[in-house]
Amino acid sequence: xxxxxxxxxxxxxxxxxxxxxxxxxxxxxxxxxxxxxxxxxxxxxxxxxxxxxxxxxxxxxxxxxxxxxxxxxxxxxxxxxxxxxxxxxxxxxxxxxxxxxxxxxxxxxxxxxxxxxxxxxxxxxxxxxxxxxxxxxxxxxxxxxxxxxxxxxxxxxxxxxxxxxxxxxxxxxxxxxxxxxxxxxxxxxxxxxxxxxxxxxxxxxxxxxxxxxxxxxxxxxxxxxxxxxxxxxxxxxxxxxxxxxxxxxxxxxxxxxxxxxxxxxxxxxxxxxxxxxxxxxxxxxxxxxxxxxxxxxxxxxxxxxxxxxxxxxxxxxxxxxxxxxxxxxxxxxxxxxxxxxxxxxxxxxxxxxxxxxxxxxxxxxxxxxxxxxxxxxxxxxxxxxxxxxxxxxxxxxxxxxxxxxxxxxxxxxxxxxxxxxxxxx
Numbered sequence: 001x002x003x004x005x006x007x008x009x010x011x012x013x014x015x016x017x018x019x020x021x022x023x024x025x026x027x028x029x030x031x032x033x034x035x036x037x038x039x040x041x042x043x044x045x046x047x048x049x050x051x052x053x054x055x056x057x058x059x060x061x062x063x064x065x066x067x068x069x070x071x072x073x074x075x076x077x078x079x080x081x082x083x084x085x086x087x088x089x090x091x092x093x094x095x096x097x098x099x100x101x102x103x104x105x106x107x108x109x110x111x112x113x114x115x116x117x118x119x120x121x122x123x124x125x126x127x128x129x130x131x132x133x134x135x136x137x138x139x140x141x142x143x144x145x146x147x148x149x150x151x152x153x154x155x156x157x158x159x160x161x162x163x164x165x166x167x168x169x170x171x172x173x174x175x176x177x178x179x180x181x182x183x184x185x186x187x188x189x190x191x192x193x194x195x196x197x198x199x200x201x202x203x204x205x206x207x208x209x210x211x212x213x214x215x216x217x218x219x220x221x222x223x224x225x226x227x228x229x230x231x232x233x234x235x236x237x238x239x240x241x242x243x244x245x246x247x248x249x250x251x252x253x254x255x256x257x258x259x260x261x262x263x264x265x266x267x268x269x270x271x272x273x274x275x276x277x278x279x280x281x282x283x284x285x286x287x288x289x290x291x292x293x294x295x296x297x298x299x300x301x302x303x304x305x306x307x308x309x310x311x312x313x314x315x316x317x318x319x320x321x322x323x324x325x326x327x328x329x330x331x332x333x334x335x336x337x338x339x340x341x342x343x344x345x346x347x348x349x350x351x352x353x354x355x356x357x358x359x360x361x362x363x364x365x366x367x368x369x370x371x372x373x374x375x376x377x378x379x380x381x382x383x384x385x386x387x388x389x390x391x392x393x394x395x396x397x398x399x400x401x402x403x404x405x406x407x408x409x410x411x412x413x414x415x416x417x418x419x420x421x422x423x424x425x
Contacts (some may be wrong), residue, residue, distance in 0.1 A: 016328040018340030020062050020321065025343035027055035028142065029350035029379060030372075036354055036364040037372035047305035050313055056145055057255055057317035059347075063149060064259025068156050068165060077157055077223065078216035079402035084153060086398025088129070088146070088344075091390050095348040096126060099140040099355075108359060113137040118198060125201045128208050133237035133249075134201050135192035140351050148249065151234035152256045157215055158231025161224045168264055169278035172257035176285035179250035183293030186239055186246040200241065207233050247293040248310075251286045255314070258282050262325065283318060287311050345383035345391060353379055 031052035034042035045051070071080045102108035109115060114122060114137040125131035126139060132147035159165050187193075192200045211233060214226025238249040258279055265275035290310045339346070353375060357363040363371055 014066070014328070015332040015337045016324045016330075017062055017066055018337040018343075019332040020058055020324050020340065021343035022336055022339030022341075022346075023320075024055040024058040024062070025346040026339065026376075027051045027058075029346055030376075031055070032141070032350060032354055033372055033375055036358050037368045037375060039365065040367055047309065050309045053309065054313040054316050054320075057252075057313055058320055059145065060148070060252055060255045061259040061317060061321040063152065064168075064256035064261075065263045066259075067153065068160075068168070068260050069263060071156060071160055072165075074402055076216075077160065077227065080157070081212055081216060082402040083398045086394045086401070087391075090394040091344060091348055091386065092129070092143075092146070094386075094390060095352065096139045096143075098349075098352045102355075102359070111137055111139065111141070114139065121198045121201050124205050128201075128205050130204060130208070130237060132243050133241055134204055135189040135197050135241060135243065136201065140348065142347060142351055144243065148238075148252050148256075151238055151249075152253060154211070154230035154234040155253070155257075156260070158227045158234075161215060161227030166264060166270055168257050168260035169270065169275050172254045172261055172282045173278050173285065175250045175254035175257065176282045176289065179247040179254065179289035180285065180292055182239070182247040182250055183245050183289070188243065188245055189241055191236075191241040204233065204237065245293065247289050251289055251314075254282055254286060255317075258318075259321070262321075266325075283314070286314055290314065339380070342380075342383040342387040342391075345386035346379060349382055349386060350379050353382065 028051070031042075031050070034045075070083065071077075074080045074083060100110060103110045117136060122131075122136055122139070125134045125136035126143070128134070129146045129150040131138060132144035133151065138144050155171075156165070159167065159171070207229065211226045211230035214222050215230060217223045217226065238253065239246050242249045261270070261275050261278060264270045265272045290307050357371070357375060
């Protein structure tokens with residue numbers, strides 16, 4: 001297992017993070033599978049605990065920890081975006097195609113609400129990965145989290161181009177504090193309801209392309225402007241156009257920046273004591289936001305249950321991440337790290353398998369524990385194959401391309417490089 005230090009080579013991996021990824025992905029998959037194979041169990045958990053939401057928050061903590069490290073390893077914004085594109089889009093495109101294939105074959109309809117949109121608008125929204133922040137229904141139910149991942153990428157690039165990457169802890173605290181009044185002040189999907197979804201999608205896609213292209217420039221002023229424009233786009237969409245309420249979006253971004261703050265403190269880039277205080281403030285403010293802002297349309301016992309599910313998921317995700325971090329120097333089982341390596345495939349492909357099980361094989365509506373076991377076995381096998389033949393080749397191509405660009409950027413004198421030295425420990 002690699003030591004708990006910044007990733008030093010493209011192939012280096014951190015075993016504890018892989019184990020967390022695998023755990024989170026499988027929990028999300030099992031949560032969704034419970035509706036099909038063990039509905040009685042799912043009904044008993046409703047209002048008590050949401051394994052899927054907990055798993056997503058663990059994912060966000062992991063992304064917050066490792067993605068900024070990836071940006072620093074690449075040493076340039078251009079290399080970072082190239083690596084992200086090759087990491088995410090190949091499998092995302094395959095999964096989306098599989099998700100809408102029954103509709104294209106005139107066998108089944110699209111997911112609820114998606115059929116109301118112009119196909120060009122829906123495709124463009126999904127191409128930005130911001131569809132959940134553009135009021136466009138997701139082609140696959142789990143894609144909504146990728147919109148917040150993309151918003152996070154835009155924000156860390158914005159910090160990077162102005163040399164503010166060490167401010168992760170204050171940013172996390174600020175987002176958590178902003179979540180407190182956000183529910184009362186900011187409605188959902190405001191921009192799309194005011195200007196229309198189609199125009200908002202076109203404008204957002206245009207701004208995204210311009211921002212990313214400018215941020216990848218070798219011209220310092222253009223790079224800074226592009227990074228800040230992308231950050232402004234992320235903040236605007238999360239605050240004024242998300243499918244979920246703005247306070248939830250702010251808390252989820254705060255969770256990701258919390259993961260980044262842990263990384264900074266661990267590697268001696270910021271004081272540990274101040275970071276620990278900041279993380280406590282993030283948790284307290286986030287829980288206060290959960291209590292202050294119940295989910296839209298819920299009242300009474302239903303509101304309390306929603307608050308409990310959100311709050312318990314947040315606390316348990318933080319505890320899980322903290323426990324794994326404390327064990328980071330230990331060797332994790334190979335099956336656990338292997339599952340984590342294929343976690344993106346597990347996450348994106350399990351809804352496809354559930355669609356096949358429920359809609360084409362007639363499973364669902366009754367207790368079927370053997371069916372659940374078969375589903376898990378098939379999911380692991382399909383995810384392994386997907387990672388080997390789709391994800392891994394694309395990632396290797398991305399590393400070759402981004403690695404060459406990063407070397408050229410450093411040779412040219414920077415191009416987005418902002419050194420963040422770690423103090424020796």
